[in-house]
Amino acid sequence: MFDGQTKITGIFGDPVAHSLSPAMQNAAFKSKGLNYVYLPFPVRREHLPEAARALIPLGLAGINVTSPHKETIIPFLHELSSEAEFMGAVNTVAARDGRLKGFNTDVVGFLYLLQNLAPLSVKGERVCLLGAGGAARAVSVALARSKVGHVAICCRTMEKGGAIREMLSKNGLLSLKETSVWLLNGDTFPEVLRDSAFIINTLSVDPVEKGLLPANKRYDGLKAAIDVRYSPPKTPFLKWASSANKGCRTVNGLDMLLGQGTATFEIFTGLKAPFQIMKEALQKQLAGKPGENK
Secondary structure, X not given: OOOOOOEEEEEEEOOOOOOOHHHHHHHHHHHOOOOEEEEEEEOOHHHHHHHHHHOXXXXXXXXXXXXXXXXXXXXXXXXXXXXXXXXXXXXXXXXXXXXXXXXXXXXXXXXXXXXXXXOXXXXXXXXXXXXXXXXXXXHHHHHHHOOEOEEEEEEOOHHHHHHHHHHHHHOOOOOHHHEEEEEOOOOOHHXXXXXXXXXXEOOOOOOOOOOOOXXXXXXXXXXXXXXXXXXXXXXXXXXXHHHHOOOOEEEOXXXXXXXXXXXXXXXXXXXXXXXXXXXXXXXXXXXXXXXXXX
């Protein structure tokens, strides 16, 4: 039951109606007896300025931020956490005392996903990273902290890939020799993937559906493919990876969502997240929506 004291949280994105975050966060609030609610807010790119400026006047306690707003929301915030500042991307905003502070919990989320890959590990391995947006920046930091051998950033905008490479080098995470930037298309991509043990998709679109990946080619050294999206659970990209190497392990972004979601809960409430409750809520939501995801 909601009342005049209910603290409103939610998620800004486009699209966002299919997000599983409301189910996860609302289950967590209920389990802790908190008078909070988490709602999806469909915010188009051109409406972000008005939506961001409305957070304080409307009294929202905080929001998550997903594509396409993780970088463009920054000018509307009063301060950033050290993690969000050096990555140049925000996925969580807390409203406190009339000020908006941006955080990035995607790194924590992806580190949780990598931990669940065991016994596979990216340590010392060559990784092909698709995309150069806010999600790619977070994933690249998590890879660096996991002692990756080399990250080949494959993107449609070389300048954005170069910015990630510079960010990693400037912050002492990976040297320039340990990173490279490639134009993502069917011509250059096979050369990159041939020596890669892992491939990670952070694009907001499916690279297979957009014709960005080579069809009908085998990559026997490919150990795992990870899609940070979790809708559907088996994306065309993950199906492509399975066909490229029958022994390739495929993983969607559900563990990343859970990892970042628990961190978000703690930012919003100051309480320890009920991890198991949140995990069960995600699983229940998925079971009720076969073939559908965030």
